[in-house]
Amino acid sequence: MRPLLLFRVARLLSRPMSDDPRLTPLVASLPASVPFVGPETMERAAGHAFAARLGANESVFGPSPKAIAAMQQAAGEAWMYGDPEAHDLRLAIAAHHRVDPAHIMLGEGIDGLLGLIVRMTVAQGVNVVTSAGAYPTFNYHVTGFGGTLHTVSYAGDFEDPERLIAKAKEVKARLVYFANPDNPMGSWHSAATVQDMIHNVPAGALLLLDEAYVDLAPEGTAPPLRPADERVIRFRTFSKAHGLAGARVGYAIGPKDLIAAFNRVRNHFGLSRISQAGALAALGDQDWLAHVQRQVGAARDRIAAIGMENGLTPLPSATNFVTLDCGAGVERARALLEELVARGIFVRMPFVAPQNRCIRISAGQPAQLDLLAEVMPAALAAARARS
Amino acid sequence: MRPLLLFRVARLLSRPMSDDPRLTPLVASLPASVPFVGPETMERAAGHAFAARLGANESVFGPSPKAIAAMQQAAGEAWMYGDPEAHDLRLAIAAHHRVDPAHIMLGEGIDGLLGLIVRMTVAQGVNVVTSAGAYPTFNYHVTGFGGTLHTVSYAGDFEDPERLIAKAKEVKARLVYFANPDNPMGSWHSAATVQDMIHNVPAGALLLLDEAYVDLAPEGTAPPLRPADERVIRFRTFSKAHGLAGARVGYAIGPKDLIAAFNRVRNHFGLSRISQAGALAALGDQDWLAHVQRQVGAARDRIAAIGMENGLTPLPSATNFVTLDCGAGVERARALLEELVARGIFVRMPFVAPQNRCIRISAGQPAQLDLLAEVMPAALAAARARS
Numbered sequence: 050m051r052p053l054l055l056f057r058v059a060r061l062l063s064r065p066m067s068d069d070p071r072l073t074p075l076v077a078s079l080p081a082s083v084p085f086v087g088p089e090t091m092e093r094a095a096g097h098a099f100a101a102r103l104g105a106n107e108s109v110f111g112p113s114p115k116a117i118a119a120m121q122q123a124a125g126e127a128w129m130y131g132d133p134e135a136h137d138l139r140l141a142i143a144a145h146h147r148v149d150p151a152h153i154m155l156g157e158g159i160d161g162l163l164g165l166i167v168r169m170t171v172a173q174g175v176n177v178v179t180s181a182g183a184y185p186t187f188n189y190h191v192t193g194f195g196g197t198l199h200t201v202s203y204a205g206d207f208e209d210p211e212r213l214i215a216k217a218k219e220v221k222a223r224l225v226y227f228a229n230p231d232n233p234m235g236s237w238h239s240a241a242t243v244q245d246m247i248h249n250v251p252a253g254a255l256l257l258l259d260e261a262y263v264d265l266a267p268e269g270t271a272p273p274l275r276p277a278d279e280r281v282i283r284f285r286t287f288s289k290a291h292g293l294a295g296a297r298v299g300y301a302i303g304p305k306d307l308i309a310a311f312n313r314v315r316n317h318f319g320l321s322r323i324s325q326a327g328a329l330a331a332l333g334d335q336d337w338l339a340h341v342q343r344q345v346g347a348a349r350d351r352i353a354a355i356g357m358e359n360g361l362t363p364l365p366s367a368t369n370f371v372t373l374d375c376g377a378g379v380e381r382a383r384a385l386l387e388e389l390v391a392r393g394i395f396v397r398m399p400f401v402a403p404q405n406r407c408i409r410i411s412a413g414q415p416a417q418l419d420l421l422a423e424v425m426p427a428a429l430a431a432a433r434a435r436s
Numbered sequence: 437m438r439p440l441l442l443f444r445v446a447r448l449l450s451r452p453m454s455d456d457p458r459l460t461p462l463v464a465s466l467p468a469s470v471p472f473v474g475p476e477t478m479e480r481a482a483g484h485a486f487a488a489r490l491g492a493n494e495s496v497f498g499p500s501p502k503a504i505a506a507m508q509q510a511a512g513e514a515w516m517y518g519d520p521e522a523h524d525l526r527l528a529i530a531a532h533h534r535v536d537p538a539h540i541m542l543g544e545g546i547d548g549l550l551g552l553i554v555r556m557t558v559a560q561g562v563n564v565v566t567s568a569g570a571y572p573t574f575n576y577h578v579t580g581f582g583g584t585l586h587t588v589s590y591a592g593d594f595e596d597p598e599r600l601i602a603k604a605k606e607v608k609a610r611l612v613y614f615a616n617p618d619n620p621m622g623s624w625h626s627a628a629t630v631q632d633m634i635h636n637v638p639a640g641a642l643l644l645l646d647e648a649y650v651d652l653a654p655e656g657t658a659p660p661l662r663p664a665d666e667r668v669i670r671f672r673t674f675s676k677a678h679g680l681a682g683a684r685v686g687y688a689i690g691p692k693d694l695i696a697a698f699n700r701v702r703n704h705f706g707l708s709r710i711s712q713a714g715a716l717a718a719l720g721d722q723d724w725l726a727h728v729q730r731q732v733g734a735a736r737d738r739i740a741a742i743g744m745e746n747g748l749t750p751l752p753s754a755t756n757f758v759t760l761d762c763g764a765g766v767e768r769a770r771a772l773l774e775e776l777v778a779r780g781i782f783v784r785m786p787f788v789a790p791q792n793r794c795i796r797i798s799a800g801q802p803a804q805l806d807l808l809a810e811v812m813p814a815a816l817a818a819a820r821a822r823s
């Protein structure tokens with residue numbers, strides 16, 4: 050058991066650097082931090098691989114076999130740049146959603162698209178609103194372009210649409226970030242609530258609606274697409290339910306002029322040819338998506354049951370993970386995380402109080418959840434002894 | 437024959453847009469242009485696929501079979517995010533070059549890395565020096581971050597290191613871009629000349645040495661790696677000789693503090709897991725690289741011969757393309773390009789005078805070059821009739 054190594058790695062990555070005098074003042078002012086330490090980094094520090102990789106909300110159920118086959122086919126064609134317009138994929142996505150393709154922009158995951166939309170709209174002194182403890186990669190981009198972050202606390206374990214909008218009005222925010230379903234808590238709001246939020250976006254602001262997990266949420270979680278609405282841009286991904294996190298394909302749905310403006314700043318040839326082929330095949334295999342949805346549902350139930358058997362409180366989830374309330378503050382949650390990691394189970398936890406009283410466990414294969422059930426009592430006992 | 441369609445497509449992409457008022461003043465000021473129109477866009481406009489795709493300096497000889505196999509294997513693991521540190525690949529590259537891995541940064545092609553280094557060093561009003569007619573994607577990034585471009589003309593068909601350095605001194609440039617070998621002319625300077633250039637980089641400036649094509653150049657083209665040298669950052673890629681353009685993997689070699697600063701702004705999880713696996717296997721297959729180098733050499737000779745048979749002057753090349761001087765100004769070159777494209781052969785041409793008296797043809801398979809030889813006389817006759 051070497052849980053402390055994890056934190057040594059994190060410190061190493063954020064050590065102060067001697068600055069190159071040619072950096073812009075903005076970049077020189079940025080911390081050398083990484084939003085997430087990758088599981089491979091932890092494995093190298095620990096000296097062995099995880100038995101269960103359940104920390105990054107990846108889909109252990111894998112991509113569609115048709116997507117794998119398409120990528121294997123495309124591997125031999127990797128000498129060609131990918132189509133910079135991702136035309137076939139863009140048209141397929143547009144047809145899937147029954148919208149004009151001019152409302153769709155592909156990018157290297159939602160992370161890449163968030164970086165671009167922040168670059169397009171945020172300069173030094175521009176105000177941005179998000180929830181305290183929401184997606185840190187978004188915050189990284191805002192800070193990276195000199196924006197000023199204003200946060201609103203969660204209401205219980207839910208993001209708070211009304212207070213996000215109120216804060217946006219108060220600070221005259223350019224951007225408001227809101228994820229539905231939410232990461233890291235797994236909670237969600239109804240389509241009607243989200244539609245109300247869109248309706249109330251103040252003039253001059255843009256709502257970034259991150260729907261990375263929406264394929265795993267109940268019907269009625271996503272409001273109908275009205276892509277001409279200038280108040281909102283929505284983000285979807287092939288990284289979660291479609292099981293293609295490592296291929297890096299996400300897309301934005303928004304008003305045409307805003308979507309077209311991505312062409313002024315994006316890396317036009319940045320989307321892998323293999324990834325485009327994989328995403329296109331994944332989109333075409335809705336049976337596989339339904340299969341994954343069923344597997345994720347079963348895994349959520351199992352994680353919740355394991356939590357309850359051990360005195361932890363599972364939060365309801367509309368995602369491919371379950372957040373377990375450890376019931377005793379950040380120290381207990383962190384200790385349990387470390388004890389699970391030391392037993393070969395990669396999990397993560399929220400960064401900010403009061404959500405950091407929880408740990409977050411991604412949907413696993415039955416055998417992985419058997420292992421989780423097996424090690425949880427000892428991990429929890431060790432965590433209680435420490436915290 | 438519908439060559440005009442190409443230009444219709446280009447116009448469409450650059451049509452004026454109604455601006456979103458939430459864009460930053462800088463982004464609102466940017467043209468909606470694309471550095472390169474992709475061949476798929478041209479094919480869609482023409483209604484049929486190219487018979488020979490010889491315009492984007494891709495490697496028609498393909499990636500190593502070992503790289504294909506590694507990517508096919510990794511396709512099934514694409515549900516996992518790629519290692520954000522690209523640890524295995526970075527260490528392999530470092531070992532290959534016998535440098536400390538802390539001098540290496542991976543990115544989504546040289547295009548992606550150029551965007552990051554420009555973001556890190558260029559803000560509005562910062563001066564940047566390049567050659568008139570050199571890589572347009574670099575210029576796109578400089579403009580995109582508000583920098584001011586200063587250009588130096590080529591000396592004949594060569595970039596001019598001395599005048600680039602003199603201009604950098606004159607305008608107190610932060611960045612100087614220099615490609616060796618050069619694209620689009622295929623020319624190159626000796627390692628000694630490049631080392632002199634590095635030696636003369638003025639204080640406060642950084643030389644961006646783009647060595648995308650260096651694997652295809654004669655021995656003695658690249659100066660020895662001295663990665664601690666604060667005056668230069670060098671760029672290499674798996675897109676050219678390694679045949680992985682569609683996988684998007686490039687890397688920078690530079691001083692440790694500057695390399696570490698990429699971590700403040702990059703998209704940490706942006707590198708495809710499949711691409712990392714492919715690049716690692718490609719690097720390990722130096723026999724395949726030698727095979728490609730031989731094939732490229734033969735193709736260069738053949739393109740030169742086809743040019744000479746038709747009264748065009750081939751320029752010496754240290755790359756995987758040959759630039760043919762059409763001998764009669766931009767109209768003749770453009771007409772010949774269009775006539776070749778209309779006959780199913782995708783080629784490109786330089787953007788700026790006097791280089792735009794040429795067309796640029798990538799190394800092809802023997803059958804593709806047979807086709808080139810077959811259609812060239814009629815294409816040239818048609819071009820002469822038009823220009």
